[in-house]
Amino acid sequence: MPLTATLPRRRHLSSLSPHGFHRVVYYEWGDPGNDRVVVCVHGLGRNGRDFDVLGEALAPTHRVLAVDMPGRGDSEWLADPNDYTFPTYLTVLSALIARSGAETVGWVGTSMGGLLGIVLAAMPRSPVARLVVNDVGPTIEATALERIAAYFGMDPTFATYAEVDAYLRAISAPFGKLTEEQWAHVTHSNVRQRADGSWGMGYDPGIAVPFRAAPAPPDLWPLWDAIRCPTLLLRGAQSDLLSAATAAEMAARGPKPAVAEFAGVGHAPMLLSPGQIEPILRFLRA
Numbered sequence: 001m002p003l004t005a006t007l008p009r010r011r012h013l014s015s016l017s018p019h020g021f022h023r024v025v026y027y028e029w030g031d032p033g034n035d036r037v038v039v040c041v042h043g044l045g046r047n048g049r050d051f052d053v054l055g056e057a058l059a060p061t062h063r064v065l066a067v068d069m070p071g072r073g074d075s076e077w078l079a080d081p082n083d084y085t086f087p088t089y090l091t092v093l094s095a096l097i098a099r100s101g102a103e104t105v106g107w108v109g110t111s112m113g114g115l116l117g118i119v120l121a122a123m124p125r126s127p128v129a130r131l132v133v134n135d136v137g138p139t140i141e142a143t144a145l146e147r148i149a150a151y152f153g154m155d156p157t158f159a160t161y162a163e164v165d166a167y168l169r170a171i172s173a174p175f176g177k178l179t180e181e182q183w184a185h186v187t188h189s190n191v192r193q194r195a196d197g198s199w200g201m202g203y204d205p206g207i208a209v210p211f212r213a214a215p216a217p218p219d220l221w222p223l224w225d226a227i228r229c230p231t232l233l234l235r236g237a238q239s240d241l242l243s244a245a246t247a248a249e250m251a252a253r254g255p256k257p258a259v260a261e262f263a264g265v266g267h268a269p270m271l272l273s274p275g276q277i278e279p280i281l282r283f284l285r286a
Contacts, residue, residue, distance in 0.1 A: 003185040003272070004056045006216025008066070010074075013099050015092045017070070017083040023093050025074040029055035030063040037102040038284060040066040041093065043268060044211070045152055045203055047073030049189035053272050054108065054280065061285055062106070067096055069112075071204035073189075081206030091114055097127050104129035106284045111136045111241070111268050115217060121231075121255075122223035131231045131255070132280055135239050135268035137246045138220035144241035144267060145215045153208020157198050164191050164199040174266030176236065182272045224254040231257035232283045234276070236265035258283070 015024050017213035027048050038058055040051040048066035068075040071084055078084060093116060097105055107128045109117035114136040121128040126189045151171050158164040160179060172186060193204045214224040231254075235247050251259050260279040262269050269276050 003181055004052050006056060008052065008064075009079040011065075013095055015070075015095045016204040017080075017088045017091070018080055019079045019083060023072060024067060024070065024077055024096070025219070026065050026067040026096060027051075027055065028063065028065055028120065028218065029144040030059040030061075032063065034063040035102050036062045036106075037097075037100045038062045038064045038108060039093070039096060039100070040064060040105040040108045041110070041116055041144065042066070042069065042072070043111035043113060044148065045072070045201070045207070046190060047075075047202065048271065049185075050110065051072065051108070052185065052189075054277055057277050057281060063100070065096060065100060071207040073202060077204040077206065081204070081209040084204075084207045085210050086116065087168065090119065093120065105125065108128040108132040108271075108280060108284075109136075110134040110135065110271070115220070118220060118223055118227065121229055122226040126229070129229055130286075131227065131229055131257075132285055133257070134234045134271070135233065135236050135242050136225045136235075137242050137250050138248045139243070139249075140216060141241055141243055141246075142216070144239075147240065149212065149215060151240065153205045155200060155205035157194075157200050159198055160213055161191075161193075161199055174236070174238070174240070175268070175270050176238075176262070176265035178270065178272065183268070185207050185214055186270065186273070218236070220263065221253075224250065229255060230283070230286075231255035233257040233259045234279070235259065236269050237259045237263045238266055239268070241267040266280065 012025045047068045086131040107117040116131040121131045168187045190202045
């Protein structure tokens with residue numbers, strides 16, 4: 001049984017990195033002529049299909065665009081792995097917003113996607129009009145970075161789909177309790193079968209090169225303080241990446257967001273269940 005009733009439309013655009021143009025795939029829900037646009041950006045090693053449920057839920061009122069960032073999902077791998085950095089990603093996202101034709105957009109960003117949203121929303125004359133930040137903030141906990149570094153970009157190979165499914169469930173345990181249908185979606189959308197029949201992750205292992213060189217982002221508190229648009233902060237109550245103290249400070253500074261916390265979830269809420277999606281729907285439809 002599919003996780004959603006309908007599949008998104010698959011689109012693409014060409015974006016520029018320091019070593020040339022590359023193809024970027026994104027997914028679209030809702031009326032293509034709707035100028036109420038929401039851009040959804042995934043976490044470090046995930047892809048745009050993480051937003052299948054949210055995209056379908058928002059489709060009656062918004063046009064939703066969820067991107068496979070370079071090197072992930074169906075988007076092209078970059079020629080030089082050192083280009084997997086925020087300047088390249090911000091170029092992609094600026095191109096996507098321009099492609100949408102919207103003057104302003106809503107934003108839903110999980111982890112890395114949330115950091116990118118913070119950067120864009122803080123810019124003068126930003127097109128980001130409403131911002132949802134999912135389980136990330138200006139301070140990243142070192143324990144989470146160490147946990148992610150233990151597996152990210154290792155490029156393991158598995159003989160069977162069952163083996164890669166078990167592996168992905170193990171490293172994704174902080175997502176919390178998911179149904180079998182949700183776990184099947186998490187795995188199916190993020191693995192690829194190779195030419196020899198084996199299985200591996202659905203991303204370029206090279207995306208980890210800049211992360212390993214500098215895993216901790218710079219001080220983002222000045223950017224957070226510069227945000228003026230309405231903002232919603234989501235947090236997994238057991239998150240090891242966004243601490244309760246950092247979330248409380250975020251709520252008291254900058255855009256002073258409303259905060260929704262989900263029990264039994266670590267990093268990061270996957271936005272696959274009604275309980276996690278409903279606060280976003282209310283916020284973006286306000």
